Amino acid sequence: MPARDAARPTPAELEAARDRTIADVIADDLRVLFCGINPGLWSAATGHHFARPGNRFWPALHRSGFTDRQYLPREQGQLLALGLGITNVAARATARADELRAAEFTEGGAVLTRKVLRHRPRWLAVVGITAYRAAFAAPRAVVGPQPEPIGNTRVWVLPNPSGLNAHWPAPALAAEFARLREAAGPGEGQVGPTARATSGG
Template identity: 70%
Template sequence: MTRPTPAQLEAARDRLVPDVVADGLSVLFCGINPGLTTAVTGHHFARPGNRFWPVLHRSGFTPRLLAPAEQAELLTYRLGITNVVARPTARADELTAEEYREGGRLLERKVARLRPRWLAVVGVTAYRAAFADRGARIGPQERTIGSARVWVLPNPSGLNAHWTAEMMAEEYARLREAAGSSEVAGTA
């Protein structure tokens, strides 16, 4: 993929990025909000340097490294992607507290409708803001949304440098094991 120009990035601020979802997923991954590169391409976690796709593969969720443009293939593994907030921004700190809270309310409705087994929020700060849970830590949460269990994962952004790709893959693998590895990997 060629890097988007500054003009393309700016023009993408009003674009919505469609979710990659289906009913009854094993894990619905939930990003904070689309970055501008994601909004330009229409593919989740598309910014170069974002470690979501490599970590997803290293943790055993996918049998090979998928490119962002192959995001629809996630559905064959009973995985999906959505976001807490739909509005694309250059940085997550451009979002308001109200956007997080409203995003949390909308996410609860979406999860109740889609009924994934697990909701995996990638970013503890986003989870805390969206669900008013200041004490949340990385890992499984006590909270459920509908019948879905909730797991908070480290944010795969390259800006989250204190989490190496290896450390993230270990945490993502913990979720994969909890969700049932054969089911999630599509071998059930």
């Protein structure tokens, strides 16, 4: 069994985390930049992406072969050495993604496009088909590689790893992550001195 984060936000801390933003885990020339929908309250309270217990992002990352073990959310910064990063479509933390306004997805897509053009990842992996459709005005998009790149960055849409997404059981989720890993090619070790954590925008 993987280790667990010890710190568990209290209900008051979770409520206080509404509307917060958290720092991206990002660097130039990444192999894959993963993009969540928006931070949940657990992530906003801890400052760690995909931090809510039951979220399957970190297990899928390991089971697909992106990482040699299951990382804890607090170890997110170590992804940069593997050429991996994390950002979000919308920056504002909410209890549920359906609390976001349509305009936040549209604006988030524009911000994400600028971010990708600036940092030039090999792949952008948007984690959630509904978010991708809303942010990029692509109502017919399906999970998998997308036909339109952003600059020189190719785009892949992954299933939402939330534990509530019953359409994608854990083995199928890991298999889809593995398809992306194979397309992205092998890691190249340290990303280099441009690696940094930044706030969104």
